[in-house]
Amino acid sequence: MIFPRSRLFFRTLSLAALGLCLLACSSQEDRQDAAKEKAPPPVSAPPAAAPAGAPTTPKTAEDLINQGKELLTATKYDLAIAKFAEAIKLDPRSIQAYNNRGIASCNIGQLDQAIADFSRVIEIDPKFGKAYNNRAVAYSLKGDRDKARQDAEKAQSLGIQVNQAFMDSLKQGEVKAEEKGKGTVPPGPGPAPAKPAAAGPGKKK
Numbered sequence: 001m002i003f004p005r006s007r008l009f010f011r012t013l014s015l016a017a018l019g020l021c022l023l024a025c026s027s028q029e030d031r032q033d034a035a036k037e038k039a040p041p042p043v044s045a046p047p048a049a050a051p052a053g054a055p056t057t058p059k060t061a062e063d064l065i066n067q068g069k070e071l072l073t074a075t076k077y078d079l080a081i082a083k084f085a086e087a088i089k090l091d092p093r094s095i096q097a098y099n100n101r102g103i104a105s106c107n108i109g110q111l112d113q114a115i116a117d118f119s120r121v122i123e124i125d126p127k128f129g130k131a132y133n134n135r136a137v138a139y140s141l142k143g144d145r146d147k148a149r150q151d152a153e154k155a156q157s158l159g160i161q162v163n164q165a166f167m168d169s170l171k172q173g174e175v176k177a178e179e180k181g182k183g184t185v186p187p188g189p190g191p192a193p194a195k196p197a198a199a200g201p202g203k204k205k
Contacts, residue, residue, distance in 0.1 A: 021137045021163045022103050023130040024069070061091035068100055077104040095121050099131060106138055114138045129158030137166070145170055 068083030084101035087094055102117030118135035121128055136151035149170045152162050 021166045022106060022134050023160070024072075024100060024103060061087040061094055061097065064090070065094065065096050065100065068097070068104075072100060072104055075107070077108045080104040093124050095124055095128060095131075098124075099128075099134065102131075102134055102138070106134070106141065111138050111142045115142075127158055129155045129160035132158065133160050133162055136162070136170075140166070140170065 064083050064087035068080045068087065071077075071080035071083060081101055081104045084097045084104065087097040088101070091097065098117045098121045102114040102121070105111070105114035105117065115135055115138045118131045118138065121131035122135070125131075132151045132155035136148045136155065139145075139148035139151060152167055152170060155162050156167075
């Protein structure tokens with residue numbers, strides 16, 4: 001059970017890390033991903049015209065994603081998650097929606113959901129390096145340094161400039177683990193015990 005103060009402390013630490021490490025999609029990538037990943041919409045009858053003066057509502061995944069990004073920037077994470085979820089319903093292969101929902105989920109400590117979203121991005125596009133970077137952050141916050149390091153290295157191999165302080169923290173954790181392991185290894189074999197002297201032929205009185 002996480003008490004309110006502990007949750008607030010966790011969130012403060014999370015935001016400090018996320019502000020440096022999480023990577024959202026750029027505008028150019030958004031356009032490329034939309035063109036590459038978005039499936040052709042099903043053929044349907046054109047929507048009826050809205051009555052004059054009626055409030056307009058977003059009709060595309062892109063509209064919802066843009067609204068979600070604004071909410072994400074305003075740190076209204078729960079509302080942002082809801083917008084990205086709506087976008088995913090309209091476009092189940094939207095890299096932007098999954099990646100940004102994962103970032104919002106990280107910010108409120110929903111790490112399992114964040115990891116699932118980043119993993120979904122990787123399923124859609126295994127070469128989308130930012131998803132590996134972001135999943136590495138989520139794994140690190142969850143305490144799984146091995147997976148975090150693997151994802152961070154994968155992101156680097158795909159040309160992503162992973163935050164250096166984040167990489168150093170993962171490497172330091174690895175060194176500490178190795179040192180701890182060495183401390184538990186039993187020392188090398190010591191000198192062999194001396195052999196007992198052979199008993200003489202007779203007993204001394």
